[in-house]
Amino acid sequence: xxxxxxxxxxxxxxxxxxxxxxxxxxxxxxxxxxxxxxxxxxxxxxxxxxxxxxxxxxxxxxxxxxxxxxxxxxxxxxxxxxxxxxxxxxxxxxxxxxxxxxxxxxxxxxxx
Amino acid sequence: xxxxxxxxxxxxxxxxxxxxxxxxxxxxxxxxxxxxxxxxxxxxxxxxxxxxxxxxxxxxxxxxxxxxxxxxxxxxxxxxxxxxxxxxxxxxxxxxxxxxxxxxxxxxxxxx
Numbered sequence: 001x002x003x004x005x006x007x008x009x010x011x012x013x014x015x016x017x018x019x020x021x022x023x024x025x026x027x028x029x030x031x032x033x034x035x036x037x038x039x040x041x042x043x044x045x046x047x048x049x050x051x052x053x054x055x056x057x058x059x060x061x062x063x064x065x066x067x068x069x070x071x072x073x074x075x076x077x078x079x080x081x082x083x084x085x086x087x088x089x090x091x092x093x094x095x096x097x098x099x100x101x102x103x104x105x106x107x108x109x110x111x112x
Numbered sequence: 113x114x115x116x117x118x119x120x121x122x123x124x125x126x127x128x129x130x131x132x133x134x135x136x137x138x139x140x141x142x143x144x145x146x147x148x149x150x151x152x153x154x155x156x157x158x159x160x161x162x163x164x165x166x167x168x169x170x171x172x173x174x175x176x177x178x179x180x181x182x183x184x185x186x187x188x189x190x191x192x193x194x195x196x197x198x199x200x201x202x203x204x205x206x207x208x209x210x211x212x213x214x215x216x217x218x219x220x221x222x223x224x
Contacts, residue, residue, distance in 0.1 A: 004155075031210060040120065042200060042214035043156065050210070057211075090155050099144040099204045101212065103155035 003027070004104035006091050012110045013081050021076040021107045023091030032074040033101060034066060035090040043090055049074060050096070078109075086111045115139050118201055118215030127224050131188040135201035135215045138182065142203040142213070145177050147186045150198045150217065159199075160186065191222045 004025045013019040023032065031050050035043035047056045049068045063085070065077045078085055088108050092101040118135045125131055133147075143164055148156035160175040162168045162184075168175045174187040184203075188195055200217040204210075 006155075033210075040216070042216050045211055048210060055210075088153075092155075094210070099210075099212075100146065100158050100161055102158065103148075106153070106155045108153070 004091055004093055004102055006089075006104035006107050008107060009105060010108050010110075012112060013078075014112055015083065016080045019078050019081055019109065021078075021089050021091075021109070023074045023076070023104055024072050025091075025093045025102075025104075026072070027093050027102060028071065029093035029102070030071075030096045031094045032068060033092040033094070034064075034074070034076050035092065036085075037088045037090055037106070046076070081109070081111045083111050085109065113138055115213050116201065116203060116215045119218055120216050122219040122221060124221045124223060125191055127191060127193060127222055129191050129222070131191050131195070131220060131222075133186040133188075133199050133201075133218050133220070135184050135203075136182055137184070137203055137213075139203075139205070139213075140179070140182065141205040143206045144204040145175070145184050146202045146204075146212070147173075147175055148200045148202060150200060152197075156200060193222050193224050196221050 033048040034046045037043045046060045068074045088106045090106045091104045094101045116137045146161040147159045149159045150156040165179045172189045176185040198217040201215040202212040
């Protein structure tokens with residue numbers, strides 16, 4: 001089945017220790033998104049890629065960066081995680097001009 | 113004022129009830145309207161989408177958009193315990209902006 005895969009599903013890191021979350025997709029979609037979702041809140045868009053074009057949201061902290069080495073993979077790097085970065089991180093994809101987005105299962109990040 | 117308002121609930125109903133979930137919005141530029149279902153500790157799953165005004169039906173689910181009132185609804189008929197989840201509305205403007213604007217989500221519990 002075509003899908004969006006995120007690894008790991010659960011990640012524990014220490015305060016200030018860099019962490020990388022990964023996302024892969026078999027849908028062959030042009031656009032890939034990273035969201036942060038905290039408990040009882042809506043997903044918050046951090047950034048997205050349209051092909052290799054990177055689009056950062058204005059309020060995304062510099063601590064968050066992303067890489068997209070090819071169509072299938074996208075990575076979220078958190079350079080120095082703080083306690084406030086503990087959240088579910090969701091990857092999503094969409095086709096170029098489509099509005100519907102397809103989400104992965106998420107990575108739950110804990111910062112100790 | 114938030115662009116999209118959604119009552120977070122929680123909403124608790126008996127099995128077989130008709131459920132009505134709603135969102136209001138303030139920006140008349142929204143043209144695409146989506147409902148996502150999110151089970152606990154999972155990523156959102158696209159349930160229904162509608163362009164502009166009108167109704168759309170899919171099995172037990174009906175989505176309605178009333179642009180004159182800036183109000184959208186999701187109805188679930190014959191609700192089942194498996195419908196217990198958080199339901200998020202999301203909206204998008206026309207054009208190249210890919211960003212979805214999300215409601216907070218309504219937590220629904222269907223009791224057997």
